[in-house]
Amino acid sequence: MSSNFKKKLEKRKGLFKKKNSEDSSRSKRNKVNISISKKKRESRLMKRRNIQSTEEIPEIQDFNNIIKGTKSKNMDQIVECVQQIRILLSQNSEPPIDLVLKSGVIPTFVEMLSQKENSFLTFETAWIFSNICSGTHAQTKSVVDHGVIPIFIELLDSKDLPIVEQSIWGLGNISGDCDEYRLLILDNKIVIPKLISVFNRYPITLEIIKLAVWTLSGLFKNSPPLAPKLCQLVFPIFSTYLQDPKEELLVDSCWGMSYICHDPVNIEQLISGDCIPRLIQLLEKDDDEIIISSIRILSSVMGGTNKQTEHVLQAGILKPLKKLMQSTHIRIVKEACFALSNITAGTEDQIQLIIDEELIPEIIDLLSNKNPKISREACWIMCNAINGGNTEQIEIFIKAKIIEKLCVFLLSDEILVVKIVLEAYHKMLNVGVEISIQREEEENIVAEKMDELDISSLIEKISRSKKDKISKIAQTIQNHFFYFDDDDDDQDYYQDYDQDYDQDYDQDYDQESISD
Structure with a gap:
């Protein structure tokens, strides 16, 4: 491998920006859930x-x-x-x-x-x-x-x-x-x-x-959320009847708890009250409403800190989720996928648990699901896993054909979906750089595959879009991986992107068109 090419590879590797901090992917993903759950x-x-x-x-x-x-x-x-x-x-x-x-x-x-x-x-x-x-x-x-x-x-x-x-x-x-x-x-x-x-x-x-x-x-559903003091008053009621065997009480207690668990204080109380094992147990019920409302609560907990997510994982949520992903009920599959997306927004160890449970092939299959609600949630799972995963984990995803499966989401009308997919491709391309350096090869296997599938052309088209939040990412990918330009402005891009990303998130979630 030529020294000039190696320098360029090292430069691109240094430009990589990890996106999955505890305050980014999971917390932002949870905002979407609040919107959906209205x-x-x-x-x-x-x-x-x-x-x-x-x-x-x-x-x-x-x-x-x-x-x-x-x-x-x-x-x-x-x-x-x-x-x-x-x-x-x-x-x-x-x-x-x-x-x-x-x-x-x-x-x-x-x-x-x-x-x-x-x-x-x-x-x-x-x-x-x-x-x-x-x-x-x-x-x-x-x-x-x-x-x-x-x-x-x-x-x-x-x-x-x-x-x-x-x-x-x-x-x-x-x-x-x-x-x-x-x-x-x-x-x-x-x-x-x-x-x-x-x-x-x-x-x-x-x-x-x-x-x-x-x-x-x-009284506790929908927005605006009620005052924390009111939530604290009703928490013991919902918590008590979560333990009740009567299904009608269970359903409404679960829904009520799901509404008040957007408040971090209630999440901590839920954990300390030892409600998590009971909620996981409820995932085995035959009642769809009990299952869905229980997943909502658990998703809210896992939408919190990495420590809170770990508590749910240690309580054994993955096996029930794997079973629910095979349900014929669209809402249940969608909610199960949402819960998994909060897990993959966590640490590398938490992502590894998803891999060890052999869930990745099933999730990747769901990317092609005919129901757009399910395929979109599967997209979130994998993009979070890619953006927060390590090189070895991402190599597993690549071997499972994630490059091929994600490309259809570049055509989405949702700006946020296009953005997370572009970020995932950017991360995989950087991993391709690492693999090239390790193997002392000049070819980036990820870039090669993207060229072969004409994904690079899609990204080039997005780079000319009038939607700045995605065109900037696409331009960077295009400039750095599909033709060389030593006078690029990568560092400026990332400085701007850091400042804009958080404040633009909620605006981007509106389902605006990305067409020129």
Whole structure:
């Protein structure tokens, strides 16, 4: 090998910049997860309390007379008519919510909900309102606009447990309608303490526990995140019911815990409370919601420090994840891949555990998955592993045909995806330099393969893109590995890149086009 060529190889090797610091790849990857996890869990948002088996459904043609009866001066008649409306709204199919709203009876029901003389009447009207709020946004709005939220919150202090139960139900349905109403409920600073106090009452039924856990879980989802003090208040509730064998309690406890575990304080509490083994155990459940919500929590933990990631790894998460990657459920595979991407964003030793578990071939196969959500997550796993791995590890990836598999992601419309793939190619090219030096060969095996596959042409095209954040990286790759130019400005590029990378991350995540 000529001395001139060797000097150039050494120069390029010296330019290598390791990207996978504890504060970069994993923490930034976790920001993407927070964005993704804002989507609604449609199947568990709204609940209608159905008719009791012994009750007879009134004839709808009697509706007008029933409405008139609610305004009678005879209390027994009022109670009977209110109960009949509640029964109509508790039907499994097509409850006449709009008919009730158009009747103009809502203000009357609000007065009944507020009165304290007849607890049965309060209970029935609370049931009516919670069932209306299991309907559309417009139907829920008609109730909220009449001031039902503060009344429900006040009723949480009732000594009548059925009224407490129905008030929790109503608040859960309202908060599940939209973020605006969720935050409107939380504007009342006492609502969380009042809900938590329900767990300390005696006697308390399993149904109330289920509703309270479900409602608390719903109040903590989406953005903006709630104050750390509130998260600390509900942490023991979710932590307790993570241990419960009842699946409905498990699902909502897991989702609730996943919402509050974006806070590092709660992650540490989760670890010290020995919840990690239980969460890994839950990955073996047959319930998809339990599996997905458990992975979300574990991913949040592994989105923290390397030490936190190590705690989850030592608890034995890799074998369950390997099994879940073979699931036919798209969401489960995607979440499993996300968890793995947080692991490969860690240390070389943590990346090695993925290799030792023989997960790399399966992950590389997922790069070609027809579902873009899965292939994209697999791309993150491998790019994190490449950018944080050592030479020996990257050689394993190259032998597994990672060079060939990654190139399709250079055509992605997501700037951030293109960026991490370019960084991965840059790292592999530098490893190619190391291999050339070690073997005293003039050819860079990575550059050769990229030329053979015409990946260099794709990179050259990206280098001419108007998107500076990716064109700079592509230009550097092009200049240093596909033609020689001794007057390059590598060091200036990396100084600029260091300053810009962090602040531009969130802007880049918007799915903007990379076409010229």
